[in-house]
Amino acid sequence: MIPDPDAFYAALMDAHRDLSPEDSRKLDAKLVLILANQIGDMRVLLDAIALAKAAPRA
Amino acid sequence: MSFIQPRYAAAAPRAAEEAAPIVIVGGGLVGLTAALDLAQHGLRSVVLDDDDTVSVGSRAICFAKRTLEIYGRLGLGARFLDKGITWNTGRVFHRDREAYSFNLLPEEGHEYPAFVNLQQYYAEAWLVEACAATGMVDLRWRNAVTGIDGTRLSVGTPAGDYTLHADWVLACDGARSFIRNTLNLPFEGQVFRDRFLIADVRMQAPFPTERWFWFDPPFHPGQSVLLHKQPDDIWRIDFQLGWDADPEAEKDPARVRARVAAMLGDTPFELEWVSIYTFRCRRMQSFRAGRVFFLGDAAHQVSPFGARGGNGGVQDADNLCWKLAAVLRGQAPESLLDSYDAERIPAADENILNSTRSTDFITPKNDAARAYRDAVLELSAQHAFARPLVNSGRLSRPFIGYGLPAPDAPVLRDGAPDWLLRHLGRDFCVLSRGDAPATPLRAVTLGSDVEDHSGLAAARYDLAPGDAVLVRPDQHIAARFRATDAAAIRAAHEACLR
Numbered sequence: 326m327i328p329d330p331d332a333f334y335a336a337l338m339d340a341h342r343d344l345s346p347e348d349s350r351k352l353d354a355k356l357v358l359i360l361a362n363q364i365g366d367m368r369v370l371l372d373a374i375a376l377a378k379a380a381p382r383a
Numbered sequence: 384m385s386f387i388q389p390r391y392a393a394a395a396p397r398a399a400e401e402a403a404p405i406v407i408v409g410g411g412l413v414g415l416t417a418a419l420d421l422a423q424h425g426l427r428s429v430v431l432d433d434d435d436t437v438s439v440g441s442r443a444i445c446f447a448k449r450t451l452e453i454y455g456r457l458g459l460g461a462r463f464l465d466k467g468i469t470w471n472t473g474r475v476f477h478r479d480r481e482a483y484s485f486n487l488l489p490e491e492g493h494e495y496p497a498f499v500n501l502q503q504y505y506a507e508a509w510l511v512e513a514c515a516a517t518g519m520v521d522l523r524w525r526n527a528v529t530g531i532d533g534t535r536l537s538v539g540t541p542a543g544d545y546t547l548h549a550d551w552v553l554a555c556d557g558a559r560s561f562i563r564n565t566l567n568l569p570f571e572g573q574v575f576r577d578r579f580l581i582a583d584v585r586m587q588a589p590f591p592t593e594r595w596f597w598f599d600p601p602f603h604p605g606q607s608v609l610l611h612k613q614p615d616d617i618w619r620i621d622f623q624l625g626w627d628a629d630p631e632a633e634k635d636p637a638r639v640r641a642r643v644a645a646m647l648g649d650t651p652f653e654l655e656w657v658s659i660y661t662f663r664c665r666r667m668q669s670f671r672a673g674r675v676f677f678l679g680d681a682a683h684q685v686s687p688f689g690a691r692g693g694n695g696g697v698q699d700a701d702n703l704c705w706k707l708a709a710v711l712r713g714q715a716p717e718s719l720l721d722s723y724d725a726e727r728i729p730a731a732d733e734n735i736l737n738s739t740r741s742t743d744f745i746t747p748k749n750d751a752a753r754a755y756r757d758a759v760l761e762l763s764a765q766h767a768f769a770r771p772l773v774n775s776g777r778l779s780r781p782f783i784g785y786g787l788p789a790p791d792a793p794v795l796r797d798g799a800p801d802w803l804l805r806h807l808g809r810d811f812c813v814l815s816r817g818d819a820p821a822t823p824l825r826a827v828t829l830g831s832d833v834e835d836h837s838g839l840a841a842a843r844y845d846l847a848p849g850d851a852v853l854v855r856p857d858q859h860i861a862a863r864f865r866a867t868d869a870a871a872i873r874a875a876h877e878a879c880l881r
Contacts, residue, residue, distance in 0.1 A: 350750065354758035362768040 385585075385615050386504055391435050391511070393525035396538070396545035403429040403521075404711065406536060406549035408528050408562055410434075412443060412503055413679035413696035414555030415510035419457050420700055422519035423809055424708035424856075429547065430520060431538060433527035437507035440656035441583050441619050443693025444500050444611055448488070449781040449788055450694045451495035452804055453701045456858060460495065462509050467499030468612050473594040475775045477760040479601055483770040487778060492839050493791045494802040498594075498778070500613050502583075503693065528556075531565050534674050551707065552675040555696075558663075560681035566672055572665025573739065575686065576626040577746040580633055580659055584618045584643055586652035596775035598745075598760055602645040607745050607775070609688070617655060620646070621687070623745065630659040662686035662742055664735045670724050676703060683731040685738035688745065688776030695734045698782070699727050705809070705856035715880040722785075730782035737777040744774035786859035789814075792840035794833040803840050806833055807854050811876060813866070815851035816841055821869035824853075824876060855879055 327333050341349050361370055405421060407414045410432030418428045446454075446463060454460050475483040487497035514520035523540075530537035534549040554562035563570060595610040597603070606623035613619055622642055624633060632638065639657050666683035670676060679696025703723045709715040747753035762769035781788040792803040806827050813820040816829045829835040829846065844852055844860070851866040853875045862875035 347750075347754070350754040351758050351761070354751075354755045355762055358755070358758055358762060358769060358772070359766075362766075 385617075386502065386508075388436055388439070388504070389508060389511075391522075391524040393435060393541050394523035395542035396540055398545065400546050400548065402548040403427075404550045405429070405553065405707070406431065406534075406547055406551070407553045407555055408536070409554070409556035409681070410507075410511075410522060410524070411438065411555060411557060411679075412507055412510070412693055413700055414553065415507060415514060416453075416457070416697050417553055417555060417678060417700040417704055418514050418520045418522070419510055419517065420704035421708065422514065422517035423457060424704060425519075426704075426708055426711060427519045428521070428553075429549075430514070430522045431526040431528055431536070431547075432522070432524055435524045437511065438503040440503075440581075440658060441613055441617065442503040443690070444502060444613055444619055445690035445694075445778070446499045446501055446506070447690060447694045447779040447781075448493065448495045448497050449779075450697045451499060452788070452791065452858065453697055455495065455804060456807075456809055457513070459509055459513060463499050463501060463506070464495070466505060466614050467501040468592055468614055469496045469499055470592045470594060470612070471497045473596065473775070473778070475773050476595065476597040476600060477763065477773075478599050480764060482598070482760055482763040483773040483775075492793050492837065494804065495791070498690070500611050500619075502613055502615075502617065505614070528561055531562055531675075550674065553703070554675055554677045554681045555679050555700075556681050558680040558684045560677065562675065563667065563677060563681055566675070568667055568672060568677075570665055570667055570684075572663060572684070572735070575662040575664075575742050575746050576748075577742075578624045578626060578628045578630060578633070578659055578661055580622040580624055580628075580639065580642070580657065582620050582622070582639055582643065582657050583613070583655040584620055584652045585616055585655050586618060586647065586650055587616055588618060588647065588650055590618075598756075598775070600646075603642065608646065609775070624659075628659075633659055662746075664739045664742070666728070666731050666735060670699075670727055670731075671720065676720075676723065678703065682727075683735065685734050686742045688741045689734070689738050690776070690779045691734040691738055694779040695731065698730065699723075701857045702727055702730075702785075708856075709880060719880055726785040729784045733782055733784075734779070741774050741776045745776075786855065786861055789854050789858040789860055790843040792835070792843055793837055794829075794840060795836050796833050798834075801833065803827075803833065804858065807858050809856050811856060811879070812854050813851050813872060814844065814846075814854055815849075815866040816844075816846040817848040818851075818866040820851050820866040820872060822872045822876075824872070853879070 405428040407428050407430045410430045418430050421428050471488045473485045527539045528536050529539045534552050536547045592612050597608045609621040611619040663684050670682045678699040685691045706719050747756045759769050759772045794801050794803050812825040813822050814827045819828050820826050852863045853861045855861050861879050864871035
């Protein structure tokens with residue numbers, strides 16, 4: 326669990342503030358790559374990709 | 384010094400109807416390699432080529448270590464080493480800084496380096512000479528196959544047509560294979576929506592002997608560029624152009640000159656050869672149709688960034704020729720030939736997989752792919768973890784799905800420095816450490832035939848005293864056992880011939 330969910334979410338939103346859609350997308354990509362490297366476990370990463378794909382779309 | 388394009392005399396028909404046990408269609412890199420390999424196994428072949436010369440342009444310039452070892456076995460290794468440009472290091476640049484570098488051969492003690500750059504026309508010209516020297520290869524220039532029915536070939540020449548009845552056909556006629564198309568065999572896969580300009584440029588330039596790849600360089604913004612050094616002061620440059628580029632307009636020499644000049648600044652240069660192409664990754668469902676075999680680009684096609692086209696094709700020939708020789712000599716049943724498909728399809732798939740991944744990185748298919756690609760490149764400046772994600776081509780490595788290719792090692796022969804692979808030959812052999820193997824097969828024993836003074840041979844083959852391995856004619860390790868276990872050796876040899 327993320328200890329302070331609201332603060333994390335706000336930090337994420339702050340990072341994207343004032344970015345063009347293209348730069349925003351690249352920032353997210355960098356974030357995914359950095360986090361993936363910190364996880365470093367292929368099975369966890371593949372599970373995460375599957376979870377993201379399976380989440381219902383509004 | 385520069386290459387003089389040979390013009391070979393056209394072969395006129397000898398009779399309206401002829402027969403030949405083995406006919407190779409296509410006298411390019413793969414067809415000529417197969418002809419030479421078959422000749423060294425004692426088999427005659429007829430090679431039909433619709434042209435009268437070798438490759439125009441550098442084409443498959445990067446010859447990988449495994450391919451060089453095959454040419455070593457075929458007696459041409461020294462020519463590749465003497466003439467070719469040896470390189471082991473690749474550098475990848477993003478904009479104006481280095482993003483990633485790799486060393487493909489971090490280990491000493493091999494006769495051949497990771498890669499030699501050499502224009503394909505040199506390799507083909509040497510193969511033509513070597514084939515002629517065997518007296519076993521009937522090389523017929525300007526003999527175009529115009530029809531195939533079973534293994535009966537219709538052949539057209541400037542002096543008239545004839546029919547050639549083959550027992551076996553090796554289709555080495557390239558990505559647009561007439562044989563494959565005429566037999567209506569599917570060739571399916573992926574086309575990449577991108578175009579590349581490929582130029583051979585003659586110049587004196589100070590770049591080091593390394594593979595250099597740029598993403599988004601200042602001299603060619605938004606696209607990628609690849610630079611390779613070749614012999615004779617020829618440099619190969621590949622410019623990514625994008626899908627919207629007009630292939631005809633891009634071939635205009637003035638336009639190519641401007642692109643090269645933007646890259647090289649004031650360095651004077653001459654254009655030697657220019658080509659435009661689109662990448663495809665595809666293969667046939669089976670590389671065999673009855674008594675017709677498909678090798679090289681005729682069977683499978685990859686994008687060029689991993690040097691997997693020419694190398695893959697030579698390795699097809701390496702796999703098939705000894706099997707065909709064993710069947711035609713009556714040492715193995717025809718079913719042995721099914722193993723060509725079983726062994727080389729996974730190899731082709733590995734090449735296609737690597738080549739597809741590289742091309743996906745170099746040519747992002749959508750906005751997300753581009754964002755990730757650029758994210759990797761930007762992170763790579765400061766973060767080592769991102770550098771291995773940079774994919775400018777995963778360069779050809781030996782396929783290990785049907786046994787490890789026999790590793791080389793420095794040895795002493797009568798006290799003089801030598802290389803182990805030179806002693807494994809072109810027939811089955813048993814390599815052992817210490818004890819002579821209990822086998823009628825040819826034996827190479829470390830400690831008596833050659834001295835493993837560095838210990839590298841024992842280490843690379845994991846041979847304890849008394850251990851042995853069976854090496855196939857294509858120099859792949861087939862089985863391991865104790866040198867004294869005659870039954871195991873016999874069983875392993877028989878298993879290789881089924």
